[in-house]
Amino acid sequence: MNPLSPTDENRLDAAWLNEVQWDARGLVPAIAQDAETGDILMVAWMNREALALTRSEGRAIYWSRSRNRLWRKGEESGHVQTVREIRLDCDNDVIVLKVEQLGGIACHTGRRSCFFRVLRDGQWQTVDAVLKNPDEIYQ
Amino acid sequence: MNPLSPTDENRLDAAWLNEVQWDARGLVPAIAQDAETGDILMVAWMNREALALTRSEGRAIYWSRSRNRLWRKGEESGHVQTVREIRLDCDNDVIVLKVEQLGGIACHTGRRSCFFRVLRDGQWQTVDAVLKNPDEIYQ
Numbered sequence: 001m002n003p004l005s006p007t008d009e010n011r012l013d014a015a016w017l018n019e020v021q022w023d024a025r026g027l028v029p030a031i032a033q034d035a036e037t038g039d040i041l042m043v044a045w046m047n048r049e050a051l052a053l054t055r056s057e058g059r060a061i062y063w064s065r066s067r068n069r070l071w072r073k074g075e076e077s078g079h080v081q082t083v084r085e086i087r088l089d090c091d092n093d094v095i096v097l098k099v100e101q102l103g104g105i106a107c108h109t110g111r112r113s114c115f116f117r118v119l120r121d122g123q124w125q126t127v128d129a130v131l132k133n134p135d136e137i138y139q
Numbered sequence: 140m141n142p143l144s145p146t147d148e149n150r151l152d153a154a155w156l157n158e159v160q161w162d163a164r165g166l167v168p169a170i171a172q173d174a175e176t177g178d179i180l181m182v183a184w185m186n187r188e189a190l191a192l193t194r195s196e197g198r199a200i201y202w203s204r205s206r207n208r209l210w211r212k213g214e215e216s217g218h219v220q221t222v223r224e225i226r227l228d229c230d231n232d233v234i235v236l237k238v239e240q241l242g243g244i245a246c247h248t249g250r251r252s253c254f255f256r257v258l259r260d261g262q263w264q265t266v267d268a269v270l271k272n273p274d275e276i277y278q
Contacts, residue, residue: 009261016261031170031179038177040170043233055258086258090246094182096254107229115235119194119225122148122155 010056012048021093022048028095032060032073032106035084035098041106042114044071046095051086058083060097077137079103103132110134149195151187160232161187167234171199171212171245174223174237180245181253183210185234190225197222199236216276218242242271249273 009016020028026048032041044062046054050070053061060081064071074080081099088095107114109130116128148155159167165187171180183201185193189209192200199220203210213219220238227234246253248269255267 014261016258016263019263029168029182031182033177033179038172040172040179040235043168043170043228087254088256088258088263089182089253090248090250090255091253094254096179109229111229114228114230115226115233116229117227119155119227122153124155124158124227 010052012052014052017048017052019092020048020051020088020095021091023093027063027065028093030060030062030095030097032081032097032099032101035100039113040115041081041099041101041112044073051095054083054097055086060099074102077103077105077108079105079137081106105131105137108134108138110137149191151191153191156187156191158231159187159190159227159234160230162232166202166204167232169199169201169234169236171220171236171238171240174239178252179254180220180238180240180251183212190234193222193236194225199238213241216242216244216247218244218276220245244270244276247273247276249276 022028027045029043030046031043034041045065047063050061050063060073060083062071080102083097083099085098104112110132111128111130116126117124118127161167166184168182169185170182173180184204186202189200189202199212199222201210219241222236222238224237243251249271250267250269255265256263257266
């Protein structure tokens with residue numbers, strides 16, 4: 001079988017990738033959600049290649065806007081996200097990944113989730129603990 | 140007390156609003172999550188006024204990019220989102236609302252969540268049922 005047959009699901013022009021409403025930069029936001037607890041862990045961006053690779057490799061791969069390259073989540077920290085499910089919303093412009101978060105830490109601050117601040121009394125108050133010192137994560 | 144005192148938490152230049160990284164359009168994405176089940180219900184946009192009103196009124200108020208006006212979620216459908224908690228991520232550019240979804244329907248298609256399609260066998264497959272006909276929701 002031709003590895004580049006028109007029906008190949010991994011092609012960057014595959015139908016399922018074309019259904020996504022990529023923005024002007026060719027990106028969509030992706031929400032990583034803990035598949036067990038339902039906690040929202042983080043939000044990052046994906047381009048076509050990132051989403052195609054996330055599907056084929058079964059781990060979360062994002063597009064880093066700051067570094068302008070693919071970002072295999074966990075490539076430095078070891079905090080890989082194993083992908084259990086990929087969902088798309090009704091507008092085709094947001095992805096949800098249900099993931100198993102290796103190490104139990106998604107945030108670069110060493111916390112479980114990036115959403116560790118809650119609005120209370122007119123202030124963003126930190127309510128979740130640092131589980132590991134970032135200096136120990138990124139050596 | 141002066142209702143527009145510099146410390147008034149509801150002012151549009153309040154410190155907690157200034158901490159949010161508004162994009163070039165003055166918007167941030169907001170994820171509505173069911174406070175009970177943890178299900179991700181929808182993603183919409185907020186400007187300063189929408190976020191300030193969401194806090195003061197205790198219900199989700201978004202900025203509709205298509206209608207270019209504030210959108211009090213549920214204003215037509217009755218499917219109001221009562222806000223239990225407002226969170227901000229480590230980059231200050233994404234909001235999470237933990238909500239109680241009135242009517243149990245967040246999506247304009249009449250489904251519980253907007254994320255009703257799962258990627259399976261290279262196709263976005265609808266896996267969640269329509270709970271109410273949209274024609275009955277938007278009369």
